[in-house]
Each structure stands twice: as C-alpha cells, then as structure tokens.
Amino acid sequence: MMDVAGSVTIGTVLVFVLVLWRKASIASQDTSLEFDLLTGSSESCRQEFVSRIFSSDDWNFIDVTESKFLRRLFHRERKAVALLWVRQTSAGIRQILREHTLHVRHSENLKFQTELAIFLRYTQLRALCGLLFVAIALAGPIWVRGLALRADLLFQRFAKVRDSLHAASETQQLRHVDSI
Amino acid sequence: MSASVKLVLVQEAYDDILRRTLSKLSCDLGRLIYLASTRDYNTGSYHHDGLASRFSPEVARKALEIAHRQVFYQVSAYSLEELVQEIEIYFASSREEPQKVLATWQKLEPFRIAVPVEVNPVVARLFLSNIRLALAIFRFRQPQAPSDPSAASLHQ
Numbered sequence: 001m002m003d004v005a006g007s008v009t010i011g012t013v014l015v016f017v018l019v020l021w022r023k024a025s026i027a028s029q030d031t032s033l034e035f036d037l038l039t040g041s042s043e044s045c046r047q048e049f050v051s052r053i054f055s056s057d058d059w060n061f062i063d064v065t066e067s068k069f070l071r072r073l074f075h076r077e078r079k080a081v082a083l084l085w086v087r088q089t090s091a092g093i094r095q096i097l098r099e100h101t102l103h104v105r106h107s108e109n110l111k112f113q114t115e116l117a118i119f120l121r122y123t124q125l126r127a128l129c130g131l132l133f134v135a136i137a138l139a140g141p142i143w144v145r146g147l148a149l150r151a152d153l154l155f156q157r158f159a160k161v162r163d164s165l166h167a168a169s170e171t172q173q174l175r176h177v178d179s180i
Numbered sequence: 181m182s183a184s185v186k187l188v189l190v191q192e193a194y195d196d197i198l199r200r201t202l203s204k205l206s207c208d209l210g211r212l213i214y215l216a217s218t219r220d221y222n223t224g225s226y227h228h229d230g231l232a233s234r235f236s237p238e239v240a241r242k243a244l245e246i247a248h249r250q251v252f253y254q255v256s257a258y259s260l261e262e263l264v265q266e267i268e269i270y271f272a273s274s275r276e277e278p279q280k281v282l283a284t285w286q287k288l289e290p291f292r293i294a295v296p297v298e299v300n301p302v303v304a305r306l307f308l309s310n311i312r313l314a315l316a317i318f319r320f321r322q323p324q325a326p327s328d329p330s331a332a333s334l335h336q
Contacts, residue, residue, distance in 0.1 A: 043298070043299065043300045044300065045300050045302045045303060046300075046303075048257055049256065049257065049300075049302065049303050049306060052257060052259075052306065053302075053306060055259075057259055057260075057261075058259055058260040058261075058313075061259070061260050061261050061317075062260065062313075062317070065317065065320060067320055069316075070313075070316055070317065070320060073312075073313060073316055074313060077309040077312060077313055078309065080305070080309065081302065081305050081306050081309050084301065084302050084305050085302045088300075088301065088302050
C-alpha cells in the first residue's frame, strides 16, 4: 500500500516539475529572439540592474493601482526579463568554465584542489540557475530576489577567480620564458 | 593623432553636446530619443553636423555613441514611478496631443530604436519592458473616455 502511495506521490511531483518546466520554457520563448538579436555584447549585467529586475518597489507601485490588467502585464513582462537574466547568467557560467578548461589544458602546474573547487562552484551555480528558473516561473521574480542576488554575487566571484588564475598563470609563463 | 589626444577631443565633444543640446532638453527620456535620432538606421553610426564641424566626424561619432550609452543606462535604471514621470514630461514637451503620442507609442513602439547596439541584452529587454509598463500606467491614469472599451479593460 505504501509502495503505491509512494509511487503516486513521486509521479505527481514529477508531473508537477514537468508542468513547471514547460511553463518556464513558454515564458522564456518570447525572449529568445531578442536574446539572439542582442547578443554580441561583452558587457555583463551590472548589479544595479539585477537588483532592479528583482525589486519589489515596482510591484508595489503597480499594486496600488488595483488594476488586474496592469498586475498581469507586470508579472508577464518582469518574468520574461528575469528568465532572460537567468539564461544569460547560465550561459556566462558555461562560457567561463569552457575558457578555463581551454586555458588549463596547456598549463604545466595543474592543482587538483583548485580545479575541484572551481568545478564545485560551477556545479553550485548551475544548480542555482536551474532552481531560479523554476522558482521564477512558479512564483515570479520578486519572491526570489535574495536567491537571485546571491547567484549574481557568486557569478561575479566565479568570474574573478577565473581572471586571477589566468593572470597568475600568465605571469608564471612569462617567468619561465625569461629563465630560458 | 595619438590615442590620448583623441580621447581628450572626444571628452571635449561630449561636454559640448551635453552643454549645448542635451541640457536644454526637459528629461532624460527626451535626451535618449534625441541621441538615438542622431544614429543612421542603416549603418548604426552617429552623425551631428554642428559637432562634426567643431571637432571631426569621427570624434563627434564617438562622443554621441558614449552619450547615447550613458543616457540609455541611466533611463534603464529608473524605477517605474520615475519612468512614468519621464513619459509625462516628454509627452507634455511634445507639440502633439499626449493621447495621440501615447497611442502611437503603444502601437508602433518607436522607443525600440532607442536601444544602443552594444549593450547588455538583459538591460535592453528591461528597458523595453519598463517603457511598455510605464505607458500602460500613463494610460491608466488618463481620464477614461466613455466610448473607449480598451481603456475600460485597464481599470478592471
């Protein structure tokens, strides 16, 4: 009896997750064209804009109008922006790891612990992006502000670690060339 | 021309456009629309006759590009409340009837061309989204015409 109940629960949860995933995919579809058209910029999204996307100030401003239309419009628009930010952040994380992998391929003094820490941070960030994607689709961006700001902070740190490792590696290579 | 000399000239041209033209416009949204209008639709490069004659076409182009990006990021960081105020000022400064400008902006979305080329796509999307929302709020605040069914749906 417990097995049947357990299976039904797991099945329900899976269906629920699939519905959410589908919902999030549909919500992000209208942003894909703009994303493709507007990519090519090397600028990252500054923290003040991340804070603005997930801010409750704009929602409070809309909420006092008591207009269902404006509330719906706000949810739809802000959700699309937030999902685009998650996709961009996720793509940025993948890009950083790809660049790092290419860089360390030629490195002579690879440190296992450092590489493991980078990979773990990468996994953590990707999981956080996945969680944010579903949470935004389910609850909207305002309710996940803390999580989004945390993900942004970790992403910035991840990019900095990559930059400092590359700088250190290049300095070492220059020393090696000098000594020859 | 060395890079540092060019940089100084671009700064001078930037200050010039700020002092002579942009400071005379009533709001940042107006400044953004003005700067976007100095860009060629086909090539994406900027041109301003007065600035080009005082400096050079290349220096003027760079100064306009920098000014455009700066004003764009400034407007994109505005809250919805601030953006609605900007729209009110901009529409009021227009020689046309605000209702007519509003209808055109909602229908044709001319503000889409105000986005500079090399900006972060998320910020560009936030800007477009916020303008759409600000326009809807502006419309919501307008006195409702009895024969306008579309305006009635806003108040539901």
